Amino acid sequence: MAGKESTLSHYLKSPTLLIIVFVVLGILVARILGMSTLDTLMTIMYFMGIALSLNIIMGFAGYVSFGHAVFLGLGGYAYVLLVYFIKPLADLQNVGLGLGAFVVAVLAGLFAAAVAASVGAAVLRLRGAFFAIATIGLDFTALYLMKAIVPELNPEQFFGAQIILPADKIVEKDIVFNAMFLTLVILLAVNYYIRKSPFGVGLTAIKEDEDAAEVLGVPTTMFKIIAFTLAGFFTGMVGALFSLNGGGVDETLFNLGHSIDMIVMIVIGGLGTVLGPVVGSLIYFELYDLLLVHYPGVNLIILGIIVAIVVLFFPEGLIGLLRKYKVMGMRLRDLLE
Amino acid sequence: MALLELKNIDAGYGETQVLWDINLQADEGIITVMLGSNGAGKTTTLRVTSGILPPWKGQILLGGDDVTKLPAHKRVELGIVMVPEGRRLWPELTVFENLELGAYTKRAREKFDSSLDLVYSLFPRLRERRNQLAGTLSGGEQQMLAIGRALMAVPRILLMDEPSLGLAPKLVGEIMNVIRKLRDDERLTVFLVEQNVHMSLEIADYGYVIEQGRIVLSGPKDELEGSERIKKAYLGL
Numbered sequence: 001m002a003g004k005e006s007t008l009s010h011y012l013k014s015p016t017l018l019i020i021v022f023v024v025l026g027i028l029v030a031r032i033l034g035m036s037t038l039d040t041l042m043t044i045m046y047f048m049g050i051a052l053s054l055n056i057i058m059g060f061a062g063y064v065s066f067g068h069a070v071f072l073g074l075g076g077y078a079y080v081l082l083v084y085f086i087k088p089l090a091d092l093q094n095v096g097l098g099l100g101a102f103v104v105a106v107l108a109g110l111f112a113a114a115v116a117a118s119v120g121a122a123v124l125r126l127r128g129a130f131f132a133i134a135t136i137g138l139d140f141t142a143l144y145l146m147k148a149i150v151p152e153l154n155p156e157q158f159f160g161a162q163i164i165l166p167a168d169k170i171v172e173k174d175i176v177f178n179a180m181f182l183t184l185v186i187l188l189a190v191n192y193y194i195r196k197s198p199f200g201v202g203l204t205a206i207k208e209d210e211d212a213a214e215v216l217g218v219p220t221t222m223f224k225i226i227a228f229t230l231a232g233f234f235t236g237m238v239g240a241l242f243s244l245n246g247g248g249v250d251e252t253l254f255n256l257g258h259s260i261d262m263i264v265m266i267v268i269g270g271l272g273t274v275l276g277p278v279v280g281s282l283i284y285f286e287l288y289d290l291l292l293v294h295y296p297g298v299n300l301i302i303l304g305i306i307v308a309i310v311v312l313f314f315p316e317g318l319i320g321l322l323r324k325y326k327v328m329g330m331r332l333r334d335l336l337e
Numbered sequence: 338m339a340l341l342e343l344k345n346i347d348a349g350y351g352e353t354q355v356l357w358d359i360n361l362q363a364d365e366g367i368i369t370v371m372l373g374s375n376g377a378g379k380t381t382t383l384r385v386t387s388g389i390l391p392p393w394k395g396q397i398l399l400g401g402d403d404v405t406k407l408p409a410h411k412r413v414e415l416g417i418v419m420v421p422e423g424r425r426l427w428p429e430l431t432v433f434e435n436l437e438l439g440a441y442t443k444r445a446r447e448k449f450d451s452s453l454d455l456v457y458s459l460f461p462r463l464r465e466r467r468n469q470l471a472g473t474l475s476g477g478e479q480q481m482l483a484i485g486r487a488l489m490a491v492p493r494i495l496l497m498d499e500p501s502l503g504l505a506p507k508l509v510g511e512i513m514n515v516i517r518k519l520r521d522d523e524r525l526t527v528f529l530v531e532q533n534v535h536m537s538l539e540i541a542d543y544g545y546v547i548e549q550g551r552i553v554l555s556g557p558k559d560e561l562e563g564s565e566r567i568k569k570a571y572l573g574l
Contacts, residue, residue: 201438201441205441209427211425212421212427215387215389215418216418216441216486216487216490217413217414217418218410218441219408220410
């Protein structure tokens, strides 16, 4: 260790935070300069948001949640029902350039978090594949519950599980953008904080060897529940704002495809890192777009093959792969925290 | 004085009972061993003691206090720390990170520097390799790291599950010397389970023999060494 280091060189040595700031500024600049359409930016933020949310339980703690789309759906339905039936909340959405919508999304997220906490307390005692299967079950349960309950709430307006928000209850896209942007920034900060905190270290220990973690003093069950609840909360928030952006919800929000999206992005980018989901979601978004334009119809097949190759040959993902190399005598492992 | 006591412990997995009325104690400042062959219930005894496996009935006391209902991580805070079988390191983390993680509890974090000094003085090789990934260490070094990691948790009693497993005889000797040193210099209480009867009787002060989930014999080291049963069943004499 060389003596004292200036703050800047310290951050250059561990530039994860810098990269995060660049990504955040990048989205903002693209927005202000109008380099991409609002919808494109919303989609990128949505992808990044769900990847970073799932990362908390899957990346850090190593628990694959196959039915994680359930929280997307619960958050979306909670949000839409809140603004549909509660007038003050519908009005609140327009307050503070997106801050109001953000607050309503927090409420929706809390609903998803409550479900995650209570379900997590039961299913997080299961390990590995059993946990993955349990969350799929949860996804289908929530889907059929919505199908049964939603039409009862307002038989004249709601058809099936679909709810379309009337014009006076939706907001300008700018406002949705701001709320989503704020959510993403917080999500990045939370991911980064977890990575650096004793809590995150405990999750890493759980991922690497749960029994060993337990006998060295990590409260494993509690940590897993907290991680799962956080993952549910943020997925719920993203789902809420995504639904607001689309002007309503329907049952496709519970599609297992969304769960797969999240998992694939984290795996491509690199499990257990903060940059992994960020990079993974950007790559995934580009690939998704590119394949859809050039190879419509077989795009998902090609995507599937790419994912299979990644899992077979680079199971650590892009960031995980880079971490193995040295550049100019510096180990990238230390840089790409 | 008994630091750890197991009283009338029954335990098992599913419907299969593995331990039958286990009574034992580990006295302060000495090395207590539990001898037994594969499947006799040694590891299960440790799992019950560390809190990973709840017993069906019976009591576990630490320094006279009942800890039977406490989860494993709470017991670590009280000082019951285990070196699990097969070492169970975190292979993708460096040696130093593994040690850092060992000092997970608040109590252990406060003594981090002195624990680290102790570990590095016991195992100078770990200091040399502190930036290496744990998965790339040799078997002996991994066992050292597993012990070092447990010491970082500042144990009052160290539970060890077959520390000699899979090691070359020379390394086994080295590990045994370290355990001896921990007793003599650090006054650490050790509870060890082993198949390697020769070696464990050499360092033990007191021993129990477990067969098919029941304790069949116990006594001070000399007594066990002289026992016909041990000679016949375990030493092949």
